[in-house]
Amino acid sequence: MGGALSITLVALAYPSMLGVNTVSSDTNRVIANTQWGPLTEGDRDFVVKVRAAGLWEYPVGQLGLKKGQSQAVLTASKHLIDGHAALDASCRKIAPMLNIAIPNLPSPQQQGFVNTLTADSGKKFDTDFANILRVTHGSIFNTIAKIRSTTRNTLVRILADQANATVLDHITVMEQTGLVDFPSVLFQETTPPKLPATDLTPPPPDGGQPQVVLTPPVNSTTSPPALPGEKGFTGSGAGVGTGAGTGDGTGPTTGVNVTPGASPTAG
Template sequence: MSVARSMSPWRRLWGSAVLAAALILLLPEKVRADPGVPVPPNELLSDRGKGAIADADRDFVIKVRLAGLWEIPAGEMAQDKSGDERIKTIGRNIADQHVVLDQLTRDAAKKLGIELPDKPNSDQQGWLSEMREAEGSQFDTIYIDRLRAAHGKIFPAIATIRASTRNDTVRKLAQRANQFVMTHLTLLESSGIVDFGSLPTAPPPSAAQPSAGAPVLAAGEQRQSSGTNLPLVLIALAGGLAAGAFATRQLVGSRQPYRSRRGRYYSG
């Protein structure tokens, strides 16, 4: 009995170690984290529906909703039609995560009074039709290519909304959506069959754009900084003339005693 009692803590420790190892092997995208890489503290962002809502904000919320309307059924098809276990896992993870993101989107839309669609748009319906007609490796290629292209397109749009929106609810949704999209990009690319050569390239930097870190002035500020302020120039000139006259007077007044002293010291 005493031996069994002394061994039980070791057995529990061993069981915990085995469970942790299994989680790391089976769910690497959920367990592993890059040490030192920060995770945005989303809880610091307010979500009260405060701030003006631009047309771009409304369009963004609608597009996030549309993404879930076709990527959820696409992920379900991946689990049924793919013969690759990795593709099945990717499809399940993306579909499950879009269920969560879709709820966040509907909550935000309700708070902001934005009407959401209830079915995918024509392009998205076409992609789903392609997947329904495909089998095996052909399905895998279509699924990965279509989702990777869609995520690459919405990724910069989310960043623009996150950086520019005046509404705190849209801002928080954009930050969360950005984290979902980065996760999905990583999952899709882990399939090993993404055709990176077919993806659009970034536009070349424009010489007309300000360099990174340079302050961008408004039009009024540019005109003010580039123009000459005549009153200030006249005041500066008057001040300079007055200072010059005063200095000249002091210099002339101080030379006479000096000359008389010099004559006294050097006179025979």
């Protein structure tokens, strides 16, 4: 696995698209005042992180359904597809409301994880799958907690609630494979390699291209939470389902689709 077990998600931003020439190191700096509350650099980066995570973990879930050797890996793969399809739907709704540009492709490092697992087979696939995804989900877990506890933006708070439930679910199903090497995983989480920003940042979206949509499975048990003004909104993102199937892991085929004419909003 080597370098594949490194933190996937770090501060990501598209400052030029938001009319900002330089990005302050202070993630608490307010970059916009919205009707849902102030939006900070940390809030914006979090929305981008969630979107970028789905752009590689969803395809890895598809790989898992095809290549997984154990029932536990097949089940975990269904959770990845189901959970990230729902998170993706929330990101694509929230981002234009907050004037945040979201990527259509994962970062080079994230694509490297996909390439590693694409090349794997047999037991090695299952082992790398469980450990890479346990590291990346464990690494982002604390970030979600910080955003949830500090954000003053209602939309970001709702997304953080949903991401918290989803990531905890994914951590759990990875551990249930029985393949997680905890000493190695914890070392990778606390001692990540230093990589150039270009490896860690998804390429900016091309406004001329259709927006990538992660299609939920037809038997999805996870749905995006209601947003302010929508039916069912309760003022919280709680109650998002993360059942994501605990059966035989051989659910219907899903795919990464694009919606013609749709494009990320750039500020």
